[in-house]
Amino acid sequence: MTSLPASMTAIAIREPGGPEVLEPTTRPVPQPGPGEVLVRVAAAGVNRPDVLQRMGFYPPPPGASDLPGLEIAGTVVATAPGGDPELLGQAVCALVAGGGYAEYCVAPAGSCLPVPPGFSMEEAAALPETVFTVWHNLFERAWVAEGETVLIHGGTSGIGTTAIGLSKLFGIRTVVTCGSAEKCDAARALGADLAVDYSSEDYVEAVKGFTGGKGVNAVLDMVGGDYLPRNLACLADDGRHVTIAFQRGAKVEIDIADVMRRRLTLTGSTLRARSADFKAALADEIHGTLWPRLAEGGWKPAMDESFPLAEASAAHARMQAGAHVGKIVLRVG
CATH class of the missing domain: 3.40.50.720 (NAD(P)-binding Rossmann-like Domain)
Structure with missing residues (x-):
């Protein structure tokens, strides 16, 4: 991790409230723990639970990042000590318990899926949560x-x-x-x-x-x-x-x-607080059953609008307005 920056830009929730409480901030680049990888985020999905968290109604589970963002796509740039080195450099999309609205995000290795062939990073970021x-x-x-x-x-x-x-x-x-x-x-x-x-x-x-x-x-x-x-x-x-x-x-x-x-x-059911083992098993089933069909061009997510990371508040305002059709994403890297 010596080649990685010490800090990153992320979107924090200043206080519970409307879209305007989302603001860019500087945070240390997180360190992957056992069973985790560090992803340089290219895009992050925006979801209703993010809005609820911003409003103060859906706190992150214990141990999760306080930053919003439950799904990302990007490139694996580091693993925990003893992690699988073959993951380095892979383009993945991942379900995370928080922290997706940032330039770097830690993800459980078991919740990472390869970006399907023919999918952009924004399309891939629109997959995991939904x-x-x-x-x-x-x-x-x-x-x-x-x-x-x-x-x-x-x-x-x-x-x-x-x-x-x-x-x-x-x-x-x-x-x-x-x-x-x-x-x-x-x-x-x-x-x-x-x-x-x-x-x-x-x-x-x-x-x-x-x-x-x-x-x-x-x-x-x-x-x-x-x-x-x-x-x-x-x-x-x-x-x-x-x-x-x-x-x-x-x-x-x-x-x-x-x-x-x-x-x-x-x-x-709710998904965010489920264990890493449960999400890994779910990811494995999805990878074996759905991913081959995506590789054949069977389906792509409906994409609404993308916003730069710094305009996360505008993305939330669009979601709350209810006019969107499909997925809203943030462009990060």
Whole structure:
């Protein structure tokens, strides 16, 4: 590490608040510990959890960097003592527990994946957080399979566009909800089989019409609150409901008798605080199952807008405005 600089530019959260509290600062270049690598960051993804952390609602887990940023792409420039020297110089994208909004970031070696052929660093940086989240929740927790139909809320968000793309790749039909006719058009262009404008349509009735009254096999929900009983009404018998966020509240009343009668499964998860071993196992499965399809040109993430690292506040303002379609990234190096 002697050839590396002692300090770097990073984006810190001055205090909980709006996008303006994100400010460039100088930090020491972090040192990789056992099982970790140091990545010279080329691009970093911007995600809803970053916004929540900035607002003071989503603190980093113990031991994680206080800097925001959960996904990066770049080049491995150092390993911990005894680390695999073959990793040096490799172009990788990585899921991290924090610290991505910086020129250098420490990442668990097990959470690093090679940048797929034909992907830019910005496209690669848009992969880890949403791909890991969608893969685990839609394919592992909801165990969706070819020929099934899923309901995805937030159809033009990073999670939503990724869920559309991966579902299409594996032969799963998608119904998505969006907040405007324009966003519905964008979702259909990305491969959604049905896009419902929730500002003017009842998505429960739309789902019933689309499925001939049977309902969808699974729901991927980041809305929560009063959406939950409506989501359950959308499910077919033996349907699976997965919660990954609760923008409309964490508490709601549901009819347990209906859950029992129709054999519904309600589950959910968070990813950031999961162990390095869990994330490494998830990365290994994704690498073996999804990465070969990406190498064949099967799918790329929907990209919205990129901003220089120093303009992280503008990136957050765009995300909060809700006009984006797909992933927002920061250009770092």
